[in-house]
Amino acid sequence: MPRSQERTKPRGGWGVVAVVALGGAFLLSNGLDLNGGPPQPAQAASLVSDPAHDEAARRLPPAPRPLKASPPTRIRIPALRVDTPVTRVGLDAEGWVDAPPPQDGNLAGWYGGSPAPGAQGTAVIDGHVDNEWGPAVFYTLGAVEQGRHIEVDRQDGRTAVFTVYGIEVVGKDGFPAARVYGPKGVPELRVITCGGDFSKREGYDGNVVVFARLTAVRG
Template sequence: MSAQSAESVRAAQAARRRNGWLIGIAVCVGVWLVRQGTEEAQPPQPTRAESFTGSAADPATGSPHARVGDARAGDARTGGALAGPGDALAPSEPVRIRIPAIRVDAPVLPLGLAPDGSLEVPPPGRSGTAGWYKDGPAPGSPGTAVMAGHVDDAHGPAVFYALGVLKKGSRVEVARKDRRTAVFTVDAVEVYANDAFPDRRVYGPAGRPELRVITCGGGFSEKSGYRGNVVVFAHLTGTA
């Protein structure tokens, strides 16, 4: 990378940070799929029924808010104290993520940005580990917390292989260093092409505690790897 292009990356990165979102998600190659064949081995993708189709969106930020249920009306789904506008948690580093519906129970490590400004992913050999964007909000505190993980590696399915089968209303639990657990309810699950990834929609600021969980998806090409990303949108509905 030339000095000029490196400076351009830094300038774009700084501009997007000022506006409250990141540059983009890292591209995944999918070595396992190349070895297994692309037809039978591809991870499940979200259906249109789980998208934001027909739900409201904030016209100022483009951030969609599905009407899954009012924050104080989630009752049995949360299994803990219900969260309202004033119930956000103080910042604390996440240490574990659990998604019961797809049997995810994984440790979390902090992530930064790669030199090109894309979000880092957990290093090779840590395919069972999820990552949290450490320069953004902590899960459970106000704003949009971002977590990401591999869909597969050279040996097979990884931590977020089944992310695409999550349904609206599913539960996501994030255990934190302060021994509190932030409980989120899924608003929607969407898939976006790499060349049309909606940064503002996914990473844009939010007034309430929200969570994005991201992995690779959107079809697979042996030449270029995964064509897109699966994104889970969720908001805080409880604490434990």
């Protein structure tokens, strides 16, 4: 399996899922290029506890009424100039949540076992930070800031607009699955890619996780 692939594996249900991120193929084969690799969240912006998340989330506008389920077709993060299609991913033969094909660096994956973005619950979209040809769709994800918007187009013609309230790097050892994926009572979104410290031998040791809440609906 390509070393930049992000995967998750259910362990007793979606509420306790662990993310395992393997090292970036481009950085492994080319060395720490591109100014030291992808940007990582600033320490001051890294939210490391539930109370901190809750405090930031309380400053957001009230969440709209949850939408009915409809698969996502595209994700945009205007502040990062990310604008890419979304494909549905499921489980591979080993029971891990798959990622988009690594050769397609400009494709994000929605895990179909999670709620549709905009529906009640916590939707999950992942994507590669790089592949063997260079930076991929979420290479700059670690640079997103609180208050920025993430827009997800859906098959029903509606666009779910989420506002970022937290971003952090989570180690793959002891991944806090319940905190990352657990329901918050409103529609939420997690966007995930590889992150953390990098070594040529082991690759990335964690994930960049963006926490966002539905704050508007268009269409």
